[in-house]
Amino acid sequence: MVDADVVVIGGGIVGLATARAVLRSAPGTSVLVLEAERRWGAHQSGHNSNVIHSGLYYAPGSHKARMARAGAEEMIRFCAEHDVPVRRTGKLVVATRPAEVPRLDALVERGTANGVTVRRISKVELAEREPHVAAVAAAHVAETAVTDFSQVCAAMAAEIAELGGELRTGAPVERIRSRGDGVVLTAGDATVRARALVNCAGLHSDRVARLSGITPPVRIVPFRGEYFALRPERQHLVGGPVYPVPDPALPFLGIHLTPMLDGTVHIGPNAVPAFARHGYRWRDVDGRMLGDLLRDPASRGLARRYWRYGIGEFARSALRPLFVRSVRAMLPEVTARDVLRHGAGVRAQAVDDDGKLVDDFVISRAPRAVHVLNAPSPAATASLLIGERVAADVLDELVAE
Structure with a gap:
């Protein structure tokens, strides 16, 4: 039997960021991360474009826009501090047909409202930047960067261990039972008792939510x-x-x-x-x-x-x-x-x-639990901030016991 204050189900980038945030926000809290696979970030976190997004695409003032803009800089700092390779590249967004030009202009306006350094560029500048790319119109975004999110996950896992957290791979959660003062989980050959759980199971998040006894508002x-x-x-x-x-x-x-x-x-x-x-x-x-x-x-x-x-x-x-x-x-x-x-x-x-x-974050709270049921792009970019938000929710659940 393993005891913990908080058990995090899922060792992708959001689950690891949440465990890290709990340990940094509340030193002395015991945290256990359970990952079904044999490595961290085995699915979405390790199979994506590895782009740190700028916040160009999201409605001005929205939660996603703020999270992407601030989260990108936080992620770049994290990479620099943990020797994870990262490179600021900028990016181009190109309209290949005249019908796309109004949408490109709307993106430029939206990005500017979000504080992104974005501007329309001429065909001459496009040819200078990308001589082999064809477009009827283009915009340049300055803040975009590229990293390796698999290495980010490994760095987060190492920091969690340094902060006193426990991490287990090869531990798929098969059963969750509520009890008066927390939850009991069966994960592989282990039984875990925890005061609260965080569901960051990604592709299995709706299934884990149902295992815990709730009906999720979305399905995966x-x-x-x-x-x-x-x-x-x-x-x-x-x-x-x-x-x-x-x-x-x-x-x-x-x-x-x-x-x-x-x-x-x-x-x-x-x-x-x-x-x-x-x-x-x-x-x-x-x-x-x-x-x-x-x-x-x-x-x-x-x-x-x-x-x-x-x-x-x-x-x-x-x-x-x-x-x-x-x-x-x-x-x-x-x-x-x-x-x-x-x-x-x-x-x-x-x-x-x-x-x-559903194109927005879906994070649901239940007694002694927080369920991250949808974490679309820019989830990797903003994972450190998402982790802080989820950590605050689960720590509230501990206080509310």
Whole structure:
């Protein structure tokens, strides 16, 4: 039997940031982090674009805008202090069709209102910055940076251990029972008693919430994001991150070009519905999850609302020429021979009861528990601030006992 004041379920970047924040805010609090996999940040935190976002996309004054803007600087400081590689790159957002120009201008206005250093640039300046990129209009964002969030997770785990926290990998939570003064969890071969729990289980956050006895306001539908990479001899085509103008009807940023710290240029991700919570490949199928989704009215509403988009994403996933054609809108010199498959990530996309994609944080409190049920982008960027917010909530639960 293991005893702790706070148990954090999930060793991704938000769970680790929360455990770190609890220990820094309330020294002497005993904290245990449980991670089902054998390493930290094994899923979303370790399979993303590794971009530290600026706060360009979010409604002025919104929680996400403030978290991204302040969280980006906090993350860059954390990386510098913990010897995690980070590079301020800036980025370009490009309109490839005249119809996208008004949306680009709206992004510039929105970013400016959020305190982001963003401006429209001329075609001459675009050609100087990215001579191989084609666009009818473009904007430059100064604050964007690139890091390695897997290394960030490892640094957070090391700091948690230094602060006196306990960390366990290979410990999937299988059962949660409430008791008068806390909760009892079964995780692998261990039984854990805790005064309060934090659910940061990402792809499994709705399942963990139900294990704890609550009905979550959203359910998780996994979306696979597939990446390609430019062949080494073609990496010179891209100097810095280049993003399309996003579709405002969808919570995805679209396929973008991102040079990594090691020189690799990632292309992607798309957004394909996955057939398993860990559905990194087409052949990864969880029949039970699919059955649950098919029976869920919200999932049917999701399919009715976004079926055209879904067909397009499935086609781009199955047919490389279609994927490459979408890339050529920004980078016309690229050919199918220039791109190589480069893995995938799975996004935990929250869907509400009406079948709408939820594009905001969903953090729910319950007696002796805090559930992070949706942590979309900029969650990695703002993870240190999100962790502070969740830590404050769970410490309130301890005081309220």
